Amino acid sequence: MEQEVKRRPWRRWVVLVLMIVGCGLGGGLAFLGIPGFPAVRPEITVAPEKLIEEPLFNLGPLGDFYLVNTLPTLLFTVFIVILPLAWWTRRSLRKSAETDLVPRGIGNLMEAILEVLYNLTEGSAGAKYARMIFPWFATILIYVLVANLLKLVPGFESVGVLHHAAEGHAIAPLAGKWSLLTGAEGEYILAPFFRGISVDLNFTAALALIAVVMIQVIGFRAQGFGYLSKFFSTRRMFKVPFFGAMDFLVGLLELISELSKILSFAFRLFGNMFAGIVLVALVASMLGFVSILPAMIMMFELFVGVIQAFVFGMLTMVFMAQATQGHGEEHAETH
């Protein structure tokens, strides 16, 4: 077992060299005569940028359909990351099912991840409803996690189409049709090809709608029409009129809180990720010469992305678990 570890003492210097190279690329060594490519303050828009100014097609009363830059990211996420991952996992699990039932490689990894998530679901929803809740929880979590981590891919939010604008930056020719945005005043702004999908309110709102609608569906499946008594509580209306009326009002408040879940789900994810890209962009353009700083902020934003994916999935799961539990029949189920 005693294996001779090959000593590579120069390895520790690689990091330092990379830091200095990054600093030089960011324009930090300008005092040595190396201009580098200083980061440009990007055009910050809340709505995703249009890659082509003209609409692709018309959707009738819904308005025009534009090719916005979150659409390529969506396709990238689904067709280049998640579906191949699923296919690969499936192949690996099939292979193990044919041989000795021991998952190896990616199948093993996914099984470990899903087992942790399933245990989490079972812990807060109970074994009875865990099978019903788990797919929604795991799907949302993995999808948002992949979407948030995709900004590690180089070129995200930095390579794109140049548009004309009244106030913008000048460009410098690079090679062929490609140009480089410079810090000087000019008339071009950049619309990147890829923009994280969580930075599009449409995506987060759609996900929030799916989550909240499925919370209600699971509530109905678990309790039947008794689920409605959570919102229109008439249980004690006739026995104790005063508290009965109070219950009714509280039930109406539950209805409002159900609606506000959509808002808070959508804006939590969107706000966190949007604040993330704005922070990275502003720090990089203002303090880009200290190239370690934007890298630190980027690391923090990755952490935030993971946490938000976890929170989105976890909250969906907790709300679903709450919906399966009846409001006034706790005493009936304790046994």
Place this chain on the structure above:
Amino acid sequence: MEGDIVLAAKFIGAGLAMIGAAGAGVGIGLSVQGALTGMARNPDTYGNLLTNMILGIAFSEAIAIYCLVIAFLMLFVL
């Protein structure tokens, strides 16, 4: 001259909007304090408390994020 006043109002508004982050800071601090006290008293509950603490932090943080979104809207959209 008019444009300048609008710009100044935008910046002031964005700054004022971020006051709300103070509440979120207090909320996050309180939830972490509670969780840490619990962990110190009963280290076995570490994992359970950590999950719930992160959930609580996310809830409080969302308030600050709403403020941030409003501030960004004022700065970059309006």
